[in-house]
Amino acid sequence: MKYYRFLLPAFLLLSIIGRAQTKLSSFSPGAIWPDDKGVHINAHGGGILYNNGVYYWFGEHKIAGDAGNRAMVGVHCYSSKDLYNWKDEGISLSVSPDTTNDIAKGCILERPKVVYNKKTKKYVMWFHLELLGKGYSAARAGVAISDKVTGPYKFIKSYRPNPGQMPFYPALTPEADKVNCVNPANKSDGFFCRDLPGGQMARDMTVFVDDDGKAYHVFSSEENFTLDLAELTPDYTGHNGKFIRIYIGHQTEAPALFKRNGIYYMIGSGCTGWAPNAARWFSAKSIWGPWTYHGNPCQGPDSQITYGGQSTHVLPVAGKKDAFIFIADKWTPKDAIDGRYLWLPINFKGNDIEINWTDNWNLDVFKK
Structure with missing residues (x-):
């Protein structure tokens, strides 16, 4: 009898371990995603870097309890060779x-993105930063670097971008389309001119490296009324x-930028706090524009939310x-650590894009 009593708990333990170690072979958007x-993977508002055959996922580390959106730990890193199964690499x-310190415990540190600089051989992390106890008034961009992809990353500085600088305008841009700080044409221009001396506000953001090695920082600015691409x-x-x-x-x-067949694409969202809204997409033949607005790329039930x-990468x-792959976060502000991830394939129709919901899918949907 004692022998069987020992076997039963052992069997249950092995069963639990077996489930935890089961290899995934597909994506289940919105489900718990174990590492x-x-x-459950703890990398919210994140981005992914592909480096030497491995994908690295960086995102906001959330904690249980009433911390809300405050950064109490930092940026978490995971690695994967197949995109389904992720190894916990710790806090980067x-x-x-x-x-x-600018990145004091309890600050707001959002949407970290990491890129690799081939010339300096450094890994560079950018993120949206709000200073401790200042709410969302700081609206800064923060940057950190590392010699190793998983970190640790060393914080360098935070600031508002491009103080004293006026926007770049392609040739033949009408004067009426240029910002005039003597007589701002609209509310957004007014915010731009207000912030001109100290630099433009930088909130939701992403970083994109082009084929020629030049890198660009895209961020919500002017009280979120306008996107800057810098x-x-x-x-x-x-x-x-x-x-x-x-x-x-x-x-x-929530800007997310990518390039296909020489065309630049960007997906973003409206501004409705933590509540979801309709995505929006833009395209351009040059990184410097003009950028064309195309509406909502999502189709079918719940496409309007x-x-x-909400897009992140x-x-x-x-x-x-x-x-x-369109990567979005399903935010849960009352229990931030339970936030889920929505990964969905992007479909191309000519140079247009479309995103459809699917409960379960794998990389076989793409051509090799």
């Missing part, structure tokens, strides 16, 4: 115990002063043609 330890950027310095750790304004006067958050999520799948 290699069986714990830690917040500081020093309350005077070129970074050659080492990717600062701005060089050249930038444009996109979709002026229309509140846009982006299936309950578009991932090109290595080794596959026209393979891009």
Whole structure:
């Protein structure tokens, strides 16, 4: 009898371990997504870097309880070779115990994105930063660097981009379309001119590296009424002063930028706090525009709320043609650690894009 009593708990333990270690072979948008330890992945508002055959997922580390959107730990990193199964690589950027530090524990640190600089051989992380106890008034961009992709990353600085700089305008841009700080034409222009001396506000953001190695920082600015697309310095750790304004006067958050067949695409969202809204997409033949607004790429039931999520990144799948994954977060502000991830394939119809909901899918939907 004692022998059987021992066998039963052992069998149950092995069963639990077996489930935790089951390899995934598909995506289930909105479901709990366990890492290699069986714990739901904790990388919200994140982005993914493909480096030497491995994908690295960086995102906001949330905690249980009433911390809400405050950064109490830092940026979490995971790695994967197949995009389905992720290994916990730990905290790549830690917040500081020093309350005077820009990234002090309890600050707001959102949407981290990491890119690799081939010239400096450094990994560069950008993120939206709000200073401790200041709400959302700071509206800064923060940057950190590392010699190793998983970190630890060293925080360098935070600031508002391009102080004293006027936007770049392509040739033949009408004077009426240029910002005039003597007589601002609209509310968004007014915010731009207000912030001109100290630099433009930088909230929801992404970073994109083009085929020529130049990197660009895209961020919500002017009280979120306009997107800025700004070129970074050659080492990717600062701005060089050249930038444009996109979709002026229309509140846009959550930018995600990618490129296909020489055309630049960007997906974003409206501004409705933590509540989901309709996604929006833009395209341009030049990174400097003009950028054309195309409406909502999502189709079918719940498309007007982006299936309950909000864009954060578009991932090109290595080794596959026209393979891009739309990555969104399903926010749960009352229990931030339970936030879910919506990964869906992007469908191309000519140069147009379309996103459809599917309960379960795998990379076989893309051509090799």
